[in-house]
Amino acid sequence: MNGTNSSWKDRALAALGPRLFGYLRGRAFDSPDADNDPNEQALQRYRLVPRVLAGRADINLECSVLGHRYAAPVGVGAFAADRLFSAQGVAAIGRVCARLELPLFVSEEAVTPLAEITASGADCWLQLRAAGPFERALGLLDLIARAGGKGVVLTVLAPVHPVPGLHPGGVDVAAEIATRGWSTIGAAEGVAHLPAFPAWGVDELVRLAQAVHERGMSLLIKGILHPEDARLAEAAGCDGVMVSNIGVRQLYRWAPAVERIAPVSAVLKNASVLVDGGFRNAADIVVARLLGAHMAVLVRPVAYALSAGGEPAVAQMLERLLGELQAVCAWMGVAHLEQLDASQLIKLS
Ligand SMILES: Cc1cc2nc3c(=O)[nH]c(=O)nc-3n(C[C@H](O)[C@H](O)[C@H](O)COP(=O)(O)O)c2cc1C
Helix, strand or coil, X not given: CCCCHHHHHHHHHHXXXXXXXXXXXXXXXXXXXXXXXXXXXXXXXEEECCCCCCCCCCCCCCEEECCXXXXXXXXXXXXXXXXXXXXXXXXXXXXXXXXXXXXXXXXXXXXXXXXXXXXXXXXXXXXXXXXXXXXXXXXXXXHHHHCCCCEEEEECCCCXXXXXXXXXXXXXXXXXXXXXXXXXXXXXXXXXXXCCCCCCCHHHHHHHHHHHHHCCCEEEEEXXXXXXXXXXXXXXXXXXXXXXCHHXXXXXXXXXXXXXXXXXXXXXXXXXXXXXXXXXCXXXXXXXXXXXXXXXXXXHHHHHHHHHHHHHHHHHHHHHHHHHXXXXXXXXCCCCHHHCCHHHEEXXX
């Protein structure tokens, strides 16, 4: 196995078959092109300008995000129904994240029990949906706080298509989970049935931020693309904003995540900026940093590796990424990502 992202993807297709692979790849129902990810395409327009006379050998990728130290500004993001892709589930990713000192964002729709995931030793953040009774969310805050989690990620752009029949890849993941008799983290039994169109607004956000802080954790809001929403979220008490279009899995026409980093960063005072959607390699992560993100989060490359080869493949994929990041930093002439200069980024027209 050569361990490139495209080889994990090919092997994931072979392991899962076209239907489940189609869900994982998850093109929106209105996508004109199943082969291309619009987030990845938007990232390809950014090019880096190396500085070759700085002579850097002492590269340090460490970063501090939301008061936590990580070995690199790279996280693994949330995905539902983890055991559809590998019997090892997201706990296998947790063990790799713990060893590599990277954060793990866990979907409330994962089917591996939370205790098994946190037992990996990884810094875990629980991702919740901004829908349903507020008390349900409070119960999940208690669950992650008891499990020693670092915080909560509240997804405010629906992570599933609310209209039946328009699910990513045409697969109804709730039905897949129910058929197998599994339960998600977010439901006492089976799958939480949440309203199709989330009705949460700023009032709920203020209450949730307070409840998260009372439990000694941090709150990240995920699915923000407009700077005014980012400003409102910070004013409501969010500690960080995850710029995300949820991988354009619901609607092809969402603005590419990479294009929204700079406008969102510009309005935030202290909140951390994270981003996901199309980040695949070290150059992408450097682009995210140059545009103002403190961390880039990856989902599908990690899920492809998990599907293709379980824990060893996830380890190989992430170790390779961190190695590549060291090399790109050296070529960019910086010992630390903070030293990158805006003059080192250009965008092709
Ligand atoms: C199979 C799958 C399931 C997902 N489930 C969730 C979820 O439960 N909650 C959520 O907030 N995002 C979910 N997402 C979205 C991802 O967290 C992420 O925002 C998106 O995939 C973009 O990152 P990527 O391009 O690196 O995959 C899911 C993505 C995939 C591929």
